[in-house]
Amino acid sequence: MSRIKGTFAALRAEGRAALIPFVEAFDPDRATSLALLTGMAEHGADIIEIGVPFTDPMADGPIIQAAGRRALNAGATLHGVLGIVRDFRKGNDKTPLVLMGYLNPILSYGVAEFTRDAALAGVDGLIVVDLPTEEADLLLPDAATHGLDFIRLIAPTTSDERLPKVLAGSSGFVYYVSITGITGTRTASAEDLARDIPRIRRATDLPIAVGFGVRTPEQAATVAKYADAAIVASALIEKLTLSDVAAVLGDVAALANGIRHAVKVAA
Amino acid sequence: MLRYAVIMNEILKNSLRSGPDGRGRFGEFGGRFVAETLMPLILELETAYEAAKADPRFQAEIDYYLKHYVGRPSAMWFAERLTKHLGGAKIYFKRDELNHTGAHKINNCIGQILLAKRMGKTRIIAETGAGQHGVATATVCALFGLPCTIYMGAVDVERQKPNVFRMKLLGAEIVPVKSGAGTLKDAMNDAMRDWVANVKDTFYIIGTAAGPHPYPAMVRDFQCVIGEEAKWQMQEAEGRLPDVAIAAIGGGSNAIGLFHPFLDDTSVRLIGVEAAGHGLESGEHAASLSMGRPGVLHGNRTYLLQTEDGQILEAHSISAGLDYPGIGPEHSWLHDIGRVEYVSIEDEEALTAFQLCTKTEGIIPALEPAHALAHVMKLAPTLAPDKIILMNLCGRGDKDIFTVAAHLGFDL
Numbered sequence A: 001m002s003r004i005k006g007t008f009a010a011l012r013a014e015g016r017a018a019l020i021p022f023v024e025a026f027d028p029d030r031a032t033s034l035a036l037l038t039g040m041a042e043h044g045a046d047i048i049e050i051g052v053p054f055t056d057p058m059a060d061g062p063i064i065q066a067a068g069r070r071a072l073n074a075g076a077t078l079h080g081v082l083g084i085v086r087d088f089r090k091g092n093d094k095t096p097l098v099l100m101g102y103l104n105p106i107l108s109y110g111v112a113e114f115t116r117d118a119a120l121a122g123v124d125g126l127i128v129v130d131l132p133t134e135e136a137d138l139l140l141p142d143a144a145t146h147g148l149d150f151i152r153l154i155a156p157t158t159s160d161e162r163l164p165k166v167l168a169g170s171s172g173f174v175y176y177v178s179i180t181g182i183t184g185t186r187t188a189s190a191e192d193l194a195r196d197i198p199r200i201r202r203a204t205d206l207p208i209a210v211g212f213g214v215r216t217p218e219q220a221a222t223v224a225k226y227a228d229a230a231i232v233a234s235a236l237i238e239k240l241t242l243s244d245v246a247a248v249l250g251d252v253a254a255l256a257n258g259i260r261h262a263v264k265v266a267a
Numbered sequence B: 001m002l003r004y005a006v007i008m009n010e011i012l013k014n015s016l017r018s019g020p021d022g023r024g025r026f027g028e029f030g031g032r033f034v035a036e037t038l039m040p041l042i043l044e045l046e047t048a049y050e051a052a053k054a055d056p057r058f059q060a061e062i063d064y065y066l067k068h069y070v071g072r073p074s075a076m077w078f079a080e081r082l083t084k085h086l087g088g089a090k091i092y093f094k095r096d097e098l099n100h101t102g103a104h105k106i107n108n109c110i111g112q113i114l115l116a117k118r119m120g121k122t123r124i125i126a127e128t129g130a131g132q133h134g135v136a137t138a139t140v141c142a143l144f145g146l147p148c149t150i151y152m153g154a155v156d157v158e159r160q161k162p163n164v165f166r167m168k169l170l171g172a173e174i175v176p177v178k179s180g181a182g183t184l185k186d187a188m189n190d191a192m193r194d195w196v197a198n199v200k201d202t203f204y205i206i207g208t209a210a211g212p213h214p215y216p217a218m219v220r221d222f223q224c225v226i227g228e229e230a231k232w233q234m235q236e237a238e239g240r241l242p243d244v245a246i247a248a249i250g251g252g253s254n255a256i257g258l259f260h261p262f263l264d265d266t267s268v269r270l271i272g273v274e275a276a277g278h279g280l281e282s283g284e285h286a287a288s289l290s291m292g293r294p295g296v297l298h299g300n301r302t303y304l305l306q307t308e309d310g311q312i313l314e315a316h317s318i319s320a321g322l323d324y325p326g327i328g329p330e331h332s333w334l335h336d337i338g339r340v341e342y343v344s345i346e347d348e349e350a351l352t353a354f355q356l357c358t359k360t361e362g363i364i365p366a367l368e369p370a371h372a373l374a375h376v377m378k379l380a381p382t383l384a385p386d387k388i389i390l391m392n393l394c395g396r397g398d399k400d401i402f403t404v405a406a407h408l409g410f411d412l
């Protein structure tokens, strides 16, 4: 069983949703990222998403854009990101890691080489923002060969007819982009989620994670009522720029607590 | 040339003009690399464009606006003094700088805004580099009474002030983009971000033959009027096809508009001119085909200036309209199969051509076609006087006088 599958199976038994915090690798440096990953796993993160810096992050808002710039200035590369994953795995063989990024650095690395190296380093899943299902044959076969979960994005604009097409070949979990927009801007309401999540449930048995615009423990709890995981990115990155690693880990603990107190709405 | 001949023979069974395929690809280039949020819109756009293309009323509408509003057909001019000065092949200009708003960009904007109207969209966004596409977009938005937001790199806002003011007069909202190097690439990122956030009512008028399918094909189709007119105009003037057709390349829309109608006429040598900025060795240039390698940016797979790690590099050119680290995917394909030659011209050479054109022909060209002209200056003297060069003079230079003045040491 993949780490991601195992994690969700355990959480289902516990009857709660997962917290997936986000770390932009190398923001502002390698050591900080490694400290965040290690610390988050100890402060209630069930899965961690690692942002792979790219010069042109088209789906990201100002906060993640700035994080990416800081990371690139600190020398971030895709090889370097895999290096952080290898170091993290020396002390943690349990917490699933998902890389989120854009296609071009992967193409530069070489799809076959990258999927092989990522799996060896201890990466569990991939989210490639600018690789829609229409182009997925570029990466899907290699990801499958190396046992990497291929996590697809679903948006409010994805129609019911389109859902099965988008979900084809996906594994691990489904990432629901809960707003039409870029990261760190708007937040979906409870009504939005009550309407949208069941629509996706009907199309898949995979766990559903909600991201884009989840910031507070209350919002995470709302997400946890309807979905199987809450992804928090911009709010944590912002906290890091204003404060320090300890403060971010404090927020992660509070978010984890929010999720643990959510009352699940029957699916 | 052998490789080229073999591939050509294979493809010519059909035509070099038949691309893209059903996945929006020209060979291995093109495609639709966008986030899922945008994907349904891209598909809707493709369906709407296919329907419009099949509707004679749509083409009739375009023709009406091109004739009575844009002022087409644009003239084709025998540049006699320049020809004498260079002492070689006969040089003709396709004068798209005479279009309303001063460049070829409006050809595409007319087509796209008519499509936006058909689709019931009520808000227009666009990116712009030199400001020519922004002005053309703001113009058609004024004409059709639609609100319009233009994304423009903060650096370009500075160096293209006349166009910024023009857009404001036309009623557009200008958003200066500070991310990255603050040029065209960054403006395109922010326009895409706006589109993702406003999917219901907004139509994104992309200004060049790049981006996710169907944009490269659609923009090309709207720009092909350049080459189609030039073809019959050359027939009238000389009773034959030109020997060479030359155009400058930013994203490649004026060039593909000129080249495409000639792609199957294998006697016509086609040359695209990229911006070499401070020189190809300096690393400060915009020559994606000469110096880049294939990758994915802005929705399409194409040649890009990038690092080993796949990070996109900043381009450099004195010409804001050429200052882009990518190129339309059809050009990448035409490059790889060898049908079009791609060369590059440095800032200084373009400035020299700019002045020569002004003095010998009484035409102030934009800095973009000045790059094409600089290559004509190299090529014409090497060809016999009975050869014909056709160059796309795709924009006028009013917008560039501040930049040129600064380089020549004048304080305006």
Ligand SMILES: Cc1ncc(COP(=O)(O)O)c(C=O)c1O
Binding pocket: B103, B104, B129, B130, B131, B132, B133, B207, B208, B209, B248, B249, B250, B251, B252, B253, B254, B255, B320, B321, B322, B366, B368, B369, B394, B395, B396
């Ligand atoms: C006059 C002119 N020529 C050329 C270009 C480059 O664009 P393209 O390569 O799409 O024709 C621009 C872009 O702003 C322009 O204004």
